[in-house]
Amino acid sequence: MKKRFIAVAAMALVVVLTFTGCGSNSNNSGGAADDSGSNSEYENSVAMVLSGLITDEAFNQFTYEGMMRAAEELGIKTAYKESVTQDEQVEIIRQFAKQGYSTIIGQGGQFGEALSIVAEEFPDTQFIFSVGTETYDLPNMSAATVSYSHSGFVGGILAALTTKTNKVAMVTGEFYDNHRMMEAGFYAGVSYVNPEIETTAITTGDWADTVKAREACLALIAQGYDVLFPCLDAAGAGVAAAAQDSEDVWVVGSVADYAAEYGAEDVTVGSVVFAWEALGYLESTGELCDGQSHVVGMAGGGIDPVVNMTLTSDQQAIYDAAIKDLSDGKIDIAD
Amino acid sequence: MKKRNSVQFLRSPLVEDLTASLGRTILGIVMGLITGGILIALSGVNPLVAYGALLRGAFGSSDGISNVLVRASPLLLGGIGVALGIKSGVWNIGMEGYMYLGAIGAAIVGVMPLNLPAAIHILLCFVFASAFAAVWGLIPGYLKAYKGVNEVTATIMMSYIAIYLTNWVVSSLPLVAEEGVFYPMSKKFESSALLPILMKGSSLHPGPFIGIILCLVFYFILNYTSFGFRTKMLGSNPHAARYAGADSKKQIMLIIMIGAIIGGLSGAVEVMGLKRRVYMEFVTGVGYESVAVALLAGGNPIGVILAALFFAALKAGGATMSIETGVSSSMNSIIIALCMIFVIGVGVADGRRVRKADTEKSQDEDVGAKEGN
Numbered sequence: 001m002k003k004r005f006i007a008v009a010a011m012a013l014v015v016v017l018t019f020t021g022c023g024s025n026s027n028n029s030g031g032a033a034d035d036s037g038s039n040s041e042y043e044n045s046v047a048m049v050l051s052g053l054i055t056d057e058a059f060n061q062f063t064y065e066g067m068m069r070a071a072e073e074l075g076i077k078t079a080y081k082e083s084v085t086q087d088e089q090v091e092i093i094r095q096f097a098k099q100g101y102s103t104i105i106g107q108g109g110q111f112g113e114a115l116s117i118v119a120e121e122f123p124d125t126q127f128i129f130s131v132g133t134e135t136y137d138l139p140n141m142s143a144a145t146v147s148y149s150h151s152g153f154v155g156g157i158l159a160a161l162t163t164k165t166n167k168v169a170m171v172t173g174e175f176y177d178n179h180r181m182m183e184a185g186f187y188a189g190v191s192y193v194n195p196e197i198e199t200t201a202i203t204t205g206d207w208a209d210t211v212k213a214r215e216a217c218l219a220l221i222a223q224g225y226d227v228l229f230p231c232l233d234a235a236g237a238g239v240a241a242a243a244q245d246s247e248d249v250w251v252v253g254s255v256a257d258y259a260a261e262y263g264a265e266d267v268t269v270g271s272v273v274f275a276w277e278a279l280g281y282l283e284s285t286g287e288l289c290d291g292q293s294h295v296v297g298m299a300g301g302g303i304d305p306v307v308n309m310t311l312t313s314d315q316q317a318i319y320d321a322a323i324k325d326l327s328d329g330k331i332d333i334a335d
Numbered sequence: 336m337k338k339r340n341s342v343q344f345l346r347s348p349l350v351e352d353l354t355a356s357l358g359r360t361i362l363g364i365v366m367g368l369i370t371g372g373i374l375i376a377l378s379g380v381n382p383l384v385a386y387g388a389l390l391r392g393a394f395g396s397s398d399g400i401s402n403v404l405v406r407a408s409p410l411l412l413g414g415i416g417v418a419l420g421i422k423s424g425v426w427n428i429g430m431e432g433y434m435y436l437g438a439i440g441a442a443i444v445g446v447m448p449l450n451l452p453a454a455i456h457i458l459l460c461f462v463f464a465s466a467f468a469a470v471w472g473l474i475p476g477y478l479k480a481y482k483g484v485n486e487v488t489a490t491i492m493m494s495y496i497a498i499y500l501t502n503w504v505v506s507s508l509p510l511v512a513e514e515g516v517f518y519p520m521s522k523k524f525e526s527s528a529l530l531p532i533l534m535k536g537s538s539l540h541p542g543p544f545i546g547i548i549l550c551l552v553f554y555f556i557l558n559y560t561s562f563g564f565r566t567k568m569l570g571s572n573p574h575a576a577r578y579a580g581a582d583s584k585k586q587i588m589l590i591i592m593i594g595a596i597i598g599g600l601s602g603a604v605e606v607m608g609l610k611r612r613v614y615m616e617f618v619t620g621v622g623y624e625s626v627a628v629a630l631l632a633g634g635n636p637i638g639v640i641l642a643a644l645f646f647a648a649l650k651a652g653g654a655t656m657s658i659e660t661g662v663s664s665s666m667n668s669i670i671i672a673l674c675m676i677f678v679i680g681v682g683v684a685d686g687r688r689v690r691k692a693d694t695e696k697s698q699d700e701d702v703g704a705k706e707g708n
Contacts, residue, residue: 081658085619087409090538090609091402092654098398109518113612121536132517145517174506178517 045077046070046284047096048105049084058233058256059276063107063130066280074285077101089114097122105130105283116141126289130279139291144283147297148178149185149333150326151254151272154298154305156189157322158252158270159227160197161315167198168227169220171239173207182231182254185333192322192331200225206235213238214245221246227269231255240264259308269309275302295335299327359685360631360638363678364645370677371670375662385660392655393648399655401539405609407647409434409618411546412601413625414632414639415553416594421634422557423590424570429475429490431622432497433468433598434605439504440467441603442511442521442613445528456527457607464603465596471497472595476588486591494622502615513612521613530608540608542601547640549597554636566590570634598622627671631678646671 048067052060064080071078079101081092089111096104097118103126106115112129116136119127129135129143152170159168170186172179183201190197202220204212213235217228221242229252230239236253240262243249251258253271258264278301288294296302311319325331372382393403413430420427440463449456475489505512506519513522530540557563568576569586577583605621606613628646632638653667 079658081654086610086614086617087406087605087619087621088650088654091405091651092658094398094538095655095658109516110520110614112516112518113520113523113610117538117611134516174519176506176517176519177515 041077042100042102043076044074044103044286045079045101046103046105047078047099047101048080048107048280048284049089049092049096049111050080050082050107051084051110052082054080054082057261060107062276063280063283066277066282067105067284069277070281070284076284078284086110090117093118093127094121097125102126103128103284103286103289105280107131107280112136126286128283128288130283133293133295135291135293140289142288142291143293144279144288145178145295146274146276146279146302147295147335148182149188149335150297151274151303152182152185152187153189153192153326153331153333154272154303154323155182155229155252155254156186156191157193157319158189158272158305158307159186159229160190160193161311161319162250162252162269162309163197163227164248165224165226166194166196167200167223167225168229169199169225170201170229170231171213171217171220172201172203172231173233173235174203174205175201179231181334186229188331188333189322193318204232204235207233208235210235210238210241214242217242218246221249226250227252229254230258237262237264240267243267257306259306265308270305270307273304273306275304278302278304297326297335298323299329357638357641359681360633360642360678363681364674366677366681367670367674370673371666374669375666378662378666380660380662385656385662388659389649389652389656391652392659393652397534398537399651401534401537402651403644403647404543405538405540405647406650407643408540408542408546408608409601409605409621410625410628410643410646411543411550411639412597412604413622414628414643415546415550415636416597416601417626417629418632418634418636418639419553419557419566419597420590420594421629422570423566423586424573425479425587425590426487427472427475427490427591427594428487428623428626429472429494429497429595430598430601430625431618431620432490432494433471433595434602434618434622435494435497435501436467436471436595437464437599437602438606438613438617439501440464440599441528441607442504442524445524445607446511446522448525449527451527453527456525457530460528460603460607461600464599468595468599468602469592471599472592473588476591476595479591480584480587490591498616501613501617505613505615511613519615523612524607528607529611530604538609540604542604542608545600545604546643550636550640557636601625627675631675633682645674649674 046067048064050060050064054061054064060082067078079096084092093104093114105128107130109131112132112134115127115129116138119138119141123140125140127141129141131145132143133145135141135143168190170183187199190199202216204216206212213232217239226248227250228239228243230236231254236258240251240258243251244264244267250269251264251267253268255274257271257273259268259271279296282288282296372386375382375385393399416430417427441460444463445460471493475486475493478484478489479486505521511521513520533539533541557566565581565586568581569583573583610617624646628639628642631642649671656662
């Protein structure tokens with residue numbers, strides 16, 4: 001009896017794990033959306049593969065909406081496949097290429113290798129590696145991303161204008177290359193305003209763990225840091241919570257609008273929002289299909305700063321000058 | 336009773352296994368597909384059109400078939416690893432972790448420019464993958480066999496450790512992790528360490544065939560060797576096995592390690608044949624699906640081949656179904672889960688019926704014995 005119980009319990013467990021495991025491997029897609037306007041059905045058509053759901057209120061949804069805006073304006077045929085797991089990337093991308101879509105966008109850094117494999121097989125199809133910089137030396141593969149260093153710079157300006165203790169900190173999950181660039185931009189932004197300000201950057205080791213993020217931020221606050229600049233996913237809520245639980249601590253958000261999305265308008269002085277929708281739109285229009293690597297920064301509308309605090313006229317002047325210098329390419333940081 | 340006796344002479348293991356379990360399984364699958372069809376209809380798509388797209392996606396072209404085989408590869412290898420455990424009464428369900436460890440092992444030698452002939456380089460990758468996974472399996476194996484730690488907990492926890500270990504390896508292990516990329520990944524495998532592509536313009540690598548051969552090999556090991564007999568004895572009655580003089584502790588540890596090694600090979604094949612690099616979280620639940628494959632097969636190695644191909648066909652066809660008919664996102668997982676639930680349910684119901692028949696039979700025999708006295 002006991003043995004049977006264990007067997008049944010194990011089966012139940014496996015079913016649960018299979019579910020959570022393949023929660024992300026399920027497939028959705030909407031087939032064809034728009035097909036008007038072109039001579040051939042697939043002329044200028046765009047297919048997008050996404051690693052998450054197009055209803056995630058974040059990266060996947062916004063890039064998808066960008067594509068749909070382009071489809072509406074230009075009357076092109078589109079298709080997508082969401083929740084594409086690692087084991088099916090090549091298969092799905094190849095399927096779109098075989099169907100005849102003229103541009104295929106891999107939305108996310110994990111699609112690079114799979115795109116390059118299929119791009120070699122279909123030299124007449126354009127491929128865009130989104131949120132990446134690698135083009136694998138293929139003429140029909142382009143890369144596009146928003147500028148992490150520009151967003152770091154703007155975040156640095158806002159943080160430096162806010163701090164009273166002259167200590168500001170960046171908080172991120174882990175340092176991948178783009179976050180190193182963001183960190184460098186952040187330091188450049190801070191010292192643009194005041195080179196005397198002390199800076200640091202820490203990692204929490206987890207993009208979604210709010211408790212870890214909150215604990216790490218409380219430790220920073222105890223050391224006297226009074227402005228936090230998070231670059232996190234769901235864990236950003238933990239940063240906001242740490243600021244809300246402390247006196248005179250402020251948050252400069254990035255990626256998402258912290259005041260609006262994390263309900264932290266009381267502590268958020270501003271956010272450097274990544275314009276994923278604009279990126280998805282740009283990629284779908286075909287402008288980026290030139291075999292180059294594109295970094296869409298301040299000038300191209302890849303990032304969209306939101307300022308929630310009231311700036312004094314002096315501060316406003318500094319901020320405006322910084323943004324102008326950044327847009328004009330006068331700031332010496334990597335794209 | 337008479338009928339049951341007449342079946343006795345058919346008791347060659349192959350015939351028996353296929354007829355007994357296949358019937359139940361197919362009934363369960365059909366019920367699952369029908370229920371899934373009702374759900375598809377409720378979501379506003381004609382289920383016949385949807386299933387038509389599914390079939391076309393899986394079997395309609397040589398591409399479809401190659402997609403099915405490619406997806407079956409990790410399920411076959413993982414499935415046989417788990418099935419072996421099921422046969423010996425051990426729930427060795429840490430396939431996900433073994434796959435990661437195998438991939439790490441393969442990557443450590445695979446990304447090095449060793450200038451070896453392809454055959455030797457590939458073999459070296461497999462050896463490293465097996466060794467890494469074997470060590471990973473040794474831990475829960477030892478804990479289960481000699482310390483009585485529940486293997487379900489131990490193997491699952493080891494999987495989580497493996498996931499994070501992989502994240503570390505691909506983002507910061509010198510010489511293995513790729514530098515200057517936005518998404519953590521290992522360096523690309525040397526071309527001499529990549530498995531050959533068997534069909535041009537597809538991803539078909541030798542993995543699925545390795546898996547099928549291993550399933551057949553283990554079928555014969557289980558049924559025709561003393562090792563296999565010890566394994567099955569342990570599974571059906573551990574006390575009797577101990578009484579008969581089998582070293583059950585050693586056997587348990589061996590079974591878990593063999594499962595781990597096959598799992599490691601599965602991960603290595605996946606990165607050397609399909610991915611060309613190790614990515615963090617590249618397995619995405621396939622390890623757990625292979626447990627489901629083994630359950631669907633009832634631990635039977637031949638059944639694993641069929642179950643893995645069935646799962647793979649549903650997954651590959653399901654992708655086409657979604658793209659072509661716009662069936663909603665979770666439907667594919669739902670259909671797979673429904674099939675599993677029905678197969679298990681039919682198995683339980685049928686098991687009860689058989690047991691009841693057995694009880695009646697033994698009562699008959701008791702009566703007969705008394706009368707004889």
